[in-house]
Amino acid sequence: MSETEGTAGGDEEVPVVYLHGVCRRYKQGESELVILNGAKLALWAGQSVALVAPSGAGKSTLLHIAGLLEHPDEGEVYLMGTATSALSDLQRTMLRRTDVGFVYQSHRLLPEFSALENVMMPQLVRGLSRSDASRRAEEILSYLGLKDRITHRPAELSGGEQQRVAIARAVANAPRILFADEPTGNLDPHTAEHVFGALMQLVRATRVAMLIATHNMDLAARMDRRVTLRDGQVLELD
Numbered sequence: 001m002s003e004t005e006g007t008a009g010g011d012e013e014v015p016v017v018y019l020h021g022v023c024r025r026y027k028q029g030e031s032e033l034v035i036l037n038g039a040k041l042a043l044w045a046g047q048s049v050a051l052v053a054p055s056g057a058g059k060s061t062l063l064h065i066a067g068l069l070e071h072p073d074e075g076e077v078y079l080m081g082t083a084t085s086a087l088s089d090l091q092r093t094m095l096r097r098t099d100v101g102f103v104y105q106s107h108r109l110l111p112e113f114s115a116l117e118n119v120m121m122p123q124l125v126r127g128l129s130r131s132d133a134s135r136r137a138e139e140i141l142s143y144l145g146l147k148d149r150i151t152h153r154p155a156e157l158s159g160g161e162q163q164r165v166a167i168a169r170a171v172a173n174a175p176r177i178l179f180a181d182e183p184t185g186n187l188d189p190h191t192a193e194h195v196f197g198a199l200m201q202l203v204r205a206t207r208v209a210m211l212i213a214t215h216n217m218d219l220a221a222r223m224d225r226r227v228t229l230r231d232g233q234v235l236e237l238d
């Protein structure tokens with residue numbers, strides 16, 4: 001892996017995520033749409049990486065494959081040095097639960113539950129007790145400036161607050177990698193700044209690796225690295 005990009009801290013030997021030769025094609029009638037064609041990417045602990053590419057370039061596809069939500073047609077996804085293609089569905093699910101967090105453009109919170117309960121949910125699924133899950137959920141929400149909002153349901157929160165609860169939920173199980181798909185795409189510039197700040201704060205505090213698909217060049221400029229997708233391959237920008 002000598003050709004991979006440098007580490008943020010210099011102390012990790014293995015990237016948190018390493019995509020190697022990843023291909024993904026979709027059938028479109030008689031023809032085939034080639035979305036990823038030998039894509040290669042290494043993400044290191046504590047590093048924030050912006051994925052900047054036009055709509056339809058394959059950003060979501062790449063995030064879903066790297067986050068084990070989809071299988072590539074060819075190639076391998078390594079998480080913490082472990083090849084994932086040979087793992088069973090259950091093993092992939094367990095890895096995803098403990099090591100991977102996702103934030104989407106729309107918050108996808110459960111409307112009938114409070115902010116606290118939404119952040120407890122992934123921890124309960126993982127097997128934590130209600131009291132431990134509740135304590136940690138409160139801690140994370142407070143850390144993201146939402147201490148006064150923990151009993152609110154999503155409909156009682158602003159767009160930026162909803163998105164910060166979604167971020168808290170994504171990191172509830174202390175993942176090693178956080179994927180965010182246009183996380184500020186629905187927000188006004190001021191709120192986007194606040195939500196972006198929360199993401200960057202988490203990268204610094206927890207050394208989670210973060211890959212954000214975004215169209216926002218201002219935010220991308222403030223991240224550690226910028227990559228794009230061209231002809232199905234990942235290219236470094238700058």
Ligand code: ADP
Pocket residue numbers: 026027033035053054055056057058059060061062
């Ligand atoms: P982006 O996130 O960059 O907008 P996507 O990864 O969502 O791009 O999609 C890349 C391309 O693949 C698009 O042209 C999209 O229409 C196509 N695509 C995505 N998912 C499927 C699917 N399940 N079946 C067929 N085509 C798909």
